[in-house]
Amino acid sequence: MLKTRLYTLIxxxxxxxxxxxxxxxxxxxxxxxxxxxxxxYFKEAAEKGDPQAQNLLAQCYDKGDGVEQDxxxxxxxxxxxxxxxxxxxxxxIGTCYEFGEGVFHDNQTAAQWYKxxxxxxxSAAQNSxxxxxxxxxxxxxxxxxMIYWLQMAxxxxxxxxxxxxxxxxxxxxxxxxxYHQAFLxxxxxxRSGLARAQYYIGNCFMSGLxxxxxxDSGFFWYMQAANQSNPEAQCEVGYCYExxxxxxxxxxxxxxWYTKSAKLGNDVAQxxxxxxLMDxxxxxxxxxxxxxxxxxxxxxxxxxxxxxxxxxxxxxxGTAIDHPKAIEWYKKAxxxxxxxAKCRMAICYGNGLGLRAxxxxxxxxxKEASDQGFAEAQYLLGQxxxxxxxxxxxxxxAKELFSMAASNGHESxxxxxxxxxxxxxxxxxxxxxxxxxxNDKKTGKTGSITDTVGSPTGAYHK
Numbered sequence: 001m002l003k004t005r006l007y008t009l010i011x012x013x014x015x016x017x018x019x020x021x022x023x024x025x026x027x028x029x030x031x032x033x034x035x036x037x038x039x040x041y042f043k044e045a046a047e048k049g050d051p052q053a054q055n056l057l058a059q060c061y062d063k064g065d066g067v068e069q070d071x072x073x074x075x076x077x078x079x080x081x082x083x084x085x086x087x088x089x090x091x092x093i094g095t096c097y098e099f100g101e102g103v104f105h106d107n108q109t110a111a112q113w114y115k116x117x118x119x120x121x122x123s124a125a126q127n128s129x130x131x132x133x134x135x136x137x138x139x140x141x142x143x144x145x146m147i148y149w150l151q152m153a154x155x156x157x158x159x160x161x162x163x164x165x166x167x168x169x170x171x172x173x174x175x176x177x178x179y180h181q182a183f184l185x186x187x188x189x190x191r192s193g194l195a196r197a198q199y200y201i202g203n204c205f206m207s208g209l210x211x212x213x214x215x216d217s218g219f220f221w222y223m224q225a226a227n228q229s230n231p232e233a234q235c236e237v238g239y240c241y242e243x244x245x246x247x248x249x250x251x252x253x254x255x256x257w258y259t260k261s262a263k264l265g266n267d268v269a270q271x272x273x274x275x276x277l278m279d280x281x282x283x284x285x286x287x288x289x290x291x292x293x294x295x296x297x298x299x300x301x302x303x304x305x306x307x308x309x310x311x312x313x314x315x316x317x318g319t320a321i322d323h324p325k326a327i328e329w330y331k332k333a334x335x336x337x338x339x340x341a342k343c344r345m346a347i348c349y350g351n352g353l354g355l356r357a358x359x360x361x362x363x364x365x366x367k368e369a370s371d372q373g374f375a376e377a378q379y380l381l382g383q384x385x386x387x388x389x390x391x392x393x394x395x396x397x398a399k400e401l402f403s404m405a406a407s408n409g410h411e412s413x414x415x416x417x418x419x420x421x422x423x424x425x426x427x428x429x430x431x432x433x434x435x436x437x438x439n440d441k442k443t444g445k446t447g448s449i450t451d452t453v454g455s456p457t458g459a460y461h462k
Contacts, residue, residue, distance in 0.1 A: 019050040026056065035066035046077060054081035055089040062092075062101075075102030082113060090117035091125040098128075098137070111138030118149060123158035126150070130164065134173070143174030154185075162189035163197040170209070183210030190221060198225035199233040206236075206245070219246025226257065234261035235269040242272075242282075251282030262293060267302035270294065274308065278317060291318025298329065307333040307341045314344065314353070323354030339374040342366075346380065350390060363390045370401065375408035382413065395420070 026041030039060050045053030058077035061070045075096045081089030094113035097106045111132045117125030130149035133142045147168065153161030166185035169178045183204045189197030198221045204211050205218035219240045225233030238257035241250045255276050261269030270293045276282050277290035291312050297305025310329035313322045327348060333341035342365050348354055350362035363384065369377030382401030384390040399420050405413030 039066035051081040051084040051086035071102030087120040087122040107138035126153035147174040159194040179210030195228040195230040215246035231264035231266035255282035267297040270297040287318040327354040375410040378405035
C-alpha cells in the first residue's frame, strides 16, 4: 500500500513538479520512519515557499527529527509559514515567543500570533489565547475574552479548553461559580482522555464537588490519570490505597504509587513516601532515605516538607540532631501559615532548643494556633494550664482546651479529658463521703461509710 502511494506521488512529482506531492511524499516517508528522507522533501518544498512544508520542516528542527535539533532554525521556518497565514505555524511560532525557544521571549508577540491562528479557528491557539487573557501575558487581563476563546475551542471539543472551562466554573473565574457545571466540563475532557481532567474529576467524586460523593468513582478516575503518568493522580492513588478509599487498604501498593509520583517530582508524594520510610509502613524502615525524600520536597518550598525537615533535624531522623537547623525550617513553614510548625516553634521556645528560652513567646504561639482551631496546639496549651509551666495553673481552662482538642479528634486530649473527668468524679465521691460523715455525726448515726454507701437498700448494718 505504501509502495503504491509512493510510486503515485513520485510520478506526480516528476510529471508536474507539484509542491503538494513533495509534501505528501515527505509525510508518507516520515510515517514509515524514513525521517531523513522525509526532511529532504520537506526542505525542498519549504525552500520553494510551501507553508505546510515550512511548518513540517520547522517541527523536525524543533524535535531533532532527521536533523540536528535547532530551535533557531525551527522558529525561522515557523515564522515563514506563519507569515503566509498558515494557522498551525502561527500557533507554533506563538509558543516559541511565549517560551523563548529560538527567539527572544516576548509575550506580546506570542499573543498576537495566537490571535491570528485563533481567528482562523485553530483550537489550540484559541485555548492559549484564553490563557493569555486570564494571566495578562501579552494582553490586558480580560476574563470575558478568556471565556469567549475557551468556549470557541471547547465547541471543537479541544480537551484542554474543556478542562479549563471546568476550572473557571469551579473557581468562579469569568463565570458564576457552579460546581456542577465544573464537573460536567471536567467529565467531557476526562472522557476524551485528558489526564489532568481525569485527575480533577477524581477530586470531584472524592469530595462531592458538583456530584454525589463516590470513592469508587474517584479512585477509578485517579487510576485512569495515574496510568498516563499524571503525578498528582499517582499520589492520590497512593493515598487511596493507604486509607482504603475506593479500594482495599494496601500499604505496599500505596508506597508503590507514592514512589512513582515522587520520582516525577510531586512534592506531596515525596513527603508521603518519606513518612512511610520513616515509620516503616509498607516498606522497610529507612530514616536516611526518608530524610532524602523530605529534603527534596522542602527544597522546592513545599510547606509540609519544610515542617517535616525541621522535625527530622529536631529529632535526629536520618540526620544528626541540629536544633538551629530545625528552627530554620520550622520558621520557613510557620511563615507560610503551617500550624504544626508554629507548635514546634513554641516547644523550642519553651525549652530553649536552638534558641533562647522564651516562655511568653511559647505561650503566644500556642495561643495563636489554638485560636485557629489546631487540635495539637489546643492540647499543648491545655497541658500548659494543667502543669502551670508557661502560664498560671488553671484546671478549668485546661479542661476547656482538652475538650476543644478532643472534639477535633486529638487522642491524647481525649485521654487527658478522661483523666480529669475521672479525677473530678473521684473528688465528688470523696466530698460526698465527707458530707455523709459530717451529717452522721450531727444526727448521731454510727454506720460506716462503706456500710452506708454500699448497702443496696440504704439500710445500716448494726
